[in-house]
Amino acid sequence: MRGLKIAGTVLALGLATPCTAQSYHDLVDASDGFNGVALVGTGKQVRFVEGIGRADAANGVPMLASTRFETGSVSKWVASIVILKLVDQGRLDLDAPITRYLPDYRADTGARLTLRRLMSHSSGVPNDIQAARKDPATRGIEMEQMAAVRRYASGDLAFAPGTEWDYSHSNWLIAKAVAERISGKPYAALVEQLLVRPLGLKDSGVYRGDSGAVRGMAQGYAALVPEPVRKPNPVPDFMAMAGGFYTSAPDLLVLMNAVLDGRFLSPASRKALTTTLMPDQHYALGGRVRIEKIGGRDREAAWEDGSNGGFRMLARRVLADGHTVIVLTNASYDYQKLGDLGTALLDASYAGGEAR
Structure with missing residues (x-):
């Protein structure tokens, strides 16, 4: 199925029937050149997660569901959560x-x-x-x-x-x-104290410099063929809120579920996080909230995108029902293909029934 357009693949799968794990795999496989991790979930349930390709091409390390990735500007959304936790504490x-x-x-x-x-x-x-x-x-x-x-x-x-x-x-x-x-704490310690430990995150934190030194981290590449070419973009500690957070797809699902279902933050802070202040940009605090046609109807969703060096990612979560798609890549994947894949996976999650 390599090289097929995602839209055609969605139609071929038949959205009237329940999407299976194989259906989601076929959508990812149809996105030509994909190297990374894709996850589809509903609330806390992981309906599909798969790593495809190489996390570390030079050393032959395969991509796993638990592989860690830089999140680029999604770090800003995470930073907003940290600050809102301090707001909830009255500080x-x-x-x-x-x-x-x-x-x-x-x-x-x-x-x-x-x-x-x-x-x-x-x-x-x-x-x-x-x-x-x-x-x-x-x-x-x-x-x-x-x-x-x-x-x-x-x-x-x-x-x-x-x-x-x-x-x-x-x-x-x-x-x-x-x-x-x-x-009175470094930001990395705040992330550990306020997010990582309370939520039991296993593959998340703050890095500084070149993320390639972090255990379990994918390496960022400008290209994988004909030969792997690394594309690091070191992030100094003073820019950690802007782009220094790393995570895995399963960890990010846990974080989104905890924050966006209203339990982890106070109702007022959750509302602040998801209320657009600049409507023409769909921008709230640290990220976007958009109303888009998803699964055949207009739905409001947290709409997060990030990139740094060779890393590209997106995370989408429908606020009303928790349908979530997370796609993490590490080889300078085309932005249009990434967006098309995220849209196709989210549409497919509304095909009916539960993943088998």
Whole structure:
């Protein structure tokens, strides 16, 4: 089935009949060049999960369901959950000026900035860190968090907070400084304390530098044929909220189930996480919520995408009923193919019945 268009494969499977594990496999197999892990779930139930290809081509390591992947910008969604846990503990306020927590931040703009605006990319803080990282020499440089904030996240506002939208990684340097200052813990320790241990996550955490050194991690590639070519993009610790989270497909399902079914966060925090603040961008806090045609009807879904180096991923979860698709790849997989595969798998999960 290699090389077939996904849409044609969905029709061939027949959406009126229950999707089996073989049906999901055929959809993945039809997505030409796929190398990664795909998962389909409903609530806590894993209906299908499969690793295809190589996690580490140089050493012949096969792709497993438990293989770990960089999540790229889905790290921002995870960071939002961490901050909302601190809000639930009464330690942070989404709408307080950040100078309440960082009195050493520049006073004029700091009095106008809030975590809600930082986490929704509607703050006006210019994306100075992204501009700096275009120089490869800067990518591996580490520095203390507030030093990074002063250098890359303290410029004059590009617009008044709340009036426009700009996808600025620099927002997350400030958010990380706030979380670490108020908790007295490094961000990686906060993730371990607030997410990993309480949820029993087995393959998740925060890395720094080149993720290839993390045990069980897939290696990121520019291409696998004719020869494997690695494509690392090191993430310094000061950018951990913007792109330093790693996970496996089963772990991400556990996290999404816990957060989006309303139990792990307070009702107010869950609502904040899933309420779009910038409707034209479908952007809430750290990620998107979209109403799309799924399984033949309009459904509201958490709509998460991430990339870094050779890693590409998506996670979709319908908020009303927990139908979930997670696709993780590590060889610079085509974005259009990735999106088509995610859509096909999510549509197929509504074909009727339970996976066999």
